[in-house]
Amino acid sequence: MSNENVLLSIKDLHASVEEKNIIKGLNLDIKPGEVHAIMGPNGAGKSTMGYVLSGRDGYTVDSGSASLAGEDLLDMDVEDRARAGLFLAFQYPVEIPGVSNLEFLKVSVDAQREARGEESLTSAEFLKVAKEACKQVNLPVSFLKRGVNEGFSGGEKKRNEIMQMILLKPKLCILDETDSGLDIDAMQVVANGVNSQRSSERSFIVVTHYQRLLDYIKPDFVHVLADGKIVKSGDASLAKELEEQGYAWLQTEPKEDELED
Amino acid sequence: MTEQIDKALAREYEAGFVSAVESETFEPGLNEDVIRRISEVKGEPEWMLEWRLKAFRVWQEMEEPNWAHVDYEKVDFQAISYYSAPKSMKDKPKSLDEVDPELLRTYEKLGIPLVEQQMLAGVAVDAVFDSVSVVTTFREKLEEAGVIFCPISEAVHKYPELLKKYLGSVVPTKDNFFAALNCAVFTDGSFVYIPKGVRCPMELSTYFRINEQNTGQFERTLIIADEGSHVSYLEGCTAPQRDENQLHAAVVELVALDDAEIKYSTVQNWYPGDEEGKGGIYNFVTKRGICHTNAKISWTQVETGSSVTWKYPSCVLKGDNSIGEFYSVALTRGRQQADTGTKMIHIGKNTKSTIISKGISAGKSNNSYRGLVRMNPGAQGARNFTQCDSLLIGDQCGAHTFPYVESRNPSAIVEHEATTSKVSDDQMFLCQQRGIDPEKAVSMIVNGFCKEVFKELPMEFAVEAGKLLEISLEGSVG
Numbered sequence: 001m002s003n004e005n006v007l008l009s010i011k012d013l014h015a016s017v018e019e020k021n022i023i024k025g026l027n028l029d030i031k032p033g034e035v036h037a038i039m040g041p042n043g044a045g046k047s048t049m050g051y052v053l054s055g056r057d058g059y060t061v062d063s064g065s066a067s068l069a070g071e072d073l074l075d076m077d078v079e080d081r082a083r084a085g086l087f088l089a090f091q092y093p094v095e096i097p098g099v100s101n102l103e104f105l106k107v108s109v110d111a112q113r114e115a116r117g118e119e120s121l122t123s124a125e126f127l128k129v130a131k132e133a134c135k136q137v138n139l140p141v142s143f144l145k146r147g148v149n150e151g152f153s154g155g156e157k158k159r160n161e162i163m164q165m166i167l168l169k170p171k172l173c174i175l176d177e178t179d180s181g182l183d184i185d186a187m188q189v190v191a192n193g194v195n196s197q198r199s200s201e202r203s204f205i206v207v208t209h210y211q212r213l214l215d216y217i218k219p220d221f222v223h224v225l226a227d228g229k230i231v232k233s234g235d236a237s238l239a240k241e242l243e244e245q246g247y248a249w250l251q252t253e254p255k256e257d258e259l260e261d
Numbered sequence: 262m263t264e265q266i267d268k269a270l271a272r273e274y275e276a277g278f279v280s281a282v283e284s285e286t287f288e289p290g291l292n293e294d295v296i297r298r299i300s301e302v303k304g305e306p307e308w309m310l311e312w313r314l315k316a317f318r319v320w321q322e323m324e325e326p327n328w329a330h331v332d333y334e335k336v337d338f339q340a341i342s343y344y345s346a347p348k349s350m351k352d353k354p355k356s357l358d359e360v361d362p363e364l365l366r367t368y369e370k371l372g373i374p375l376v377e378q379q380m381l382a383g384v385a386v387d388a389v390f391d392s393v394s395v396v397t398t399f400r401e402k403l404e405e406a407g408v409i410f411c412p413i414s415e416a417v418h419k420y421p422e423l424l425k426k427y428l429g430s431v432v433p434t435k436d437n438f439f440a441a442l443n444c445a446v447f448t449d450g451s452f453v454y455i456p457k458g459v460r461c462p463m464e465l466s467t468y469f470r471i472n473e474q475n476t477g478q479f480e481r482t483l484i485i486a487d488e489g490s491h492v493s494y495l496e497g498c499t500a501p502q503r504d505e506n507q508l509h510a511a512v513v514e515l516v517a518l519d520d521a522e523i524k525y526s527t528v529q530n531w532y533p534g535d536e537e538g539k540g541g542i543y544n545f546v547t548k549r550g551i552c553h554t555n556a557k558i559s560w561t562q563v564e565t566g567s568s569v570t571w572k573y574p575s576c577v578l579k580g581d582n583s584i585g586e587f588y589s590v591a592l593t594r595g596r597q598q599a600d601t602g603t604k605m606i607h608i609g610k611n612t613k614s615t616i617i618s619k620g621i622s623a624g625k626s627n628n629s630y631r632g633l634v635r636m637n638p639g640a641q642g643a644r645n646f647t648q649c650d651s652l653l654i655g656d657q658c659g660a661h662t663f664p665y666v667e668s669r670n671p672s673a674i675v676e677h678e679a680t681t682s683k684v685s686d687d688q689m690f691l692c693q694q695r696g697i698d699p700e701k702a703v704s705m706i707v708n709g710f711c712k713e714v715f716k717e718l719p720m721e722f723a724v725e726a727g728k729l730l731e732i733s734l735e736g737s738v739g
Contacts, residue, residue: 054694057686096705104705107697115696
C-alpha cells in the first residue's frame, strides 16, 4: 500500500470523538530515522492524532488508513499496535498505585518480547537494563521500587515515560507534549533521553506547543496541524517562524496546498 | 472497556472437579437422633454429646439472621446431610500408605501434596475431606516441640480437659444462629495447642475440601497459644462445581494467652457459582479470637470464592496492651455477594487494633465491608486505625461500607479512612499501550491495590494468593 521505505503512512485519515469530527483528512508519511514535529493551536487535534494511531477506546476512525511498517495499524488491538512498535509518551501519565515501576516495566517488556518470539529476560538481567535506563533519564534507582507514577512530580512522570521508551525500543515514538509543565533542566533531561534513542531505524513524532523543545530535539520536519489536518509543512525553521508569528496567520489562509515533504 | 473486563473475569474454576470416592453419607435431615449418630460415629464421650444437644436446643429457638447485605435462597436445613465421610476412612488408616490413593490424588490435584517428600517445606497440613480429617502431616516433628496439631475429633478423646475449658469459650453456643448450628453438628476441623514459650517450628495449615453432594460442611477449629508462644496458621478451601448451593458453616476460635501471638490466614476459594449465580457455596462463618495481656492476634484473609459470604473474623482485646489486626482482600464477580469485615472489641487498657480492608467488585456482584470498633469504658488509651478501600471494575457492581464505631472511653482514639476507586480507562490504556494484555493489566492493577494485605500473608501463600486472584480475574476485562 505504501512506499517500502516508509515507516508510518497516514492517508486521508478522518476520526471523531463522541461523534465530533476532530481529524479531518490527515496525510503524513514518516521514514525510518526521521523526527517530525507537530505543532498547532489548542484543539487542532494533536493529542487526538496520537490516541487514534494507538487505538484508544472512544476514538473512532471514520475513513482513511494508517500503516506501520506496511501493517494496517487501524485493524489491530491497542496492545498489538504497541507490540508492532508504536509507543505513545503521555501528556498526563496516570498512576497505578501499588504496582511497582519495575514490575510494570518488566511485564511490558516481557509482553513485547513474547510477541516477537523472544525469551523473557530473567529478573536479574532486567534489573540491570532497568537501572541503566534510570541513569539515562536521571531518575534515582529507588524509583523502580515505587508505584507506577505514584507521587511522582510532573517532571519525574515525564522522565519515567522516556525510561519506558528506552526499555521498549519502539519503532515509532509519539511524544505527546512531553515538554508541558517542565522547567528547562527537566526538559533537557527528557530531550537527552530522546536524542540518545535516535537511530536510523527509529522515528519520532514530537507533538509540542512550543518551539523551545525543538532547540533540544532537532526535527527533520515541522508540520502545523490546524482543524484536523496538516496546513503547512517545512523544516526546523518553520518552528521559529511560528514562535514569532503564532498560528493565526495560518488559519486565515483558506487554501490547502499539499505540503508534504 | 467494561465488556472486556467482564470477559477477562469470567473464569474457569479449577478446583471444580469431583473425586470418585465412595462415601458413607447420612440421610438428609436434622434432629436429635442425627446429632446422636454424629457423636456415635465419632465415638465421642458423653459430655461432648450433651454439649451438642444443648446447642441444638438453643439453635431451635433461634432465627436465621437477615441483617447482612446479601440476598439468597434460604437453606432448607432438613434437606441437607450433616455427615459424609469416605468409607475408606472408617478403619482409621494409621499412615499415608493406608490412605485411599484417590483421596491423596484429590489433594495433589489441588496443589497440596500430602506425601511429606513433596510437600512445601516447613508447612504441616491437616486435610479435611467432607466431614473427616484424612491425614495430618509432620505430626511427629511437631510433637518434638510439644506442639499439638490434630483433627478436633481426635482432640476430643486425647485432650478433653483443654477442650472442655476452651471449646465455646470465645464463640459461645448462643452467639448466633450459624454458630449454634455448628456447635450441634460440627464434624471435623483442626485443634492446635502451642505450649508456653514455644515458637511453633512450622507453618500449620488446614485444607478443607467439600466433595459429596447435598452435604453441609461444619468445620470447627480451636487454636490455643499458651503464654509467650507463637504460631502461624493458614486455611484453604475448595469445592466441586455444582448447580445446587452448599452450606459451609464454620466456627473458629483462637485463644492467645498472655504474651502469645497467633497469625491466622485464610485463602478462601469455595466454588462461587456460575455467571448467572447458579450454585456455589454459602460461606456463613464465625471466627473470633481472644487476646490476653500483651497478646496479639492477626487475621489475614483473601476471599475470592463462595456465592454468598458472611464472615467477620474478630478480636476481643481483653488483656491490657493486646493487639488485634485484620487484613482482608475480598473479590466478588459474577453474581457473588460478600458481606465481610471484622469486630475489634477493646476491653483492656492501651489495646490497639488495625483494620485494612480491600474490596474488589466486578461483574454484577455486591461487596460489603461491615465492621465494628468498640471502645469499652475501661479501654484507657486504646487506639484503632481502619482503612477501607473499594475498587470497582465495570459499572454493574456494588461496593458498600458499613462501619460501626462505639466509643465509651474519651481517651480512646478511633480513625477511619475509606476510599472508592475504579480501574480507570486511563490505567488500562497505559498498560495496553505498553503491550500488556487487558487481562494481565487488570490483574496487575488489582494486585497492586491489594499489596498491603498480601504482604501480611506467609510467603508461600502470598504467591498463591496472587495467582488465585489472577485466575479469578481471568476474563474480567473488556
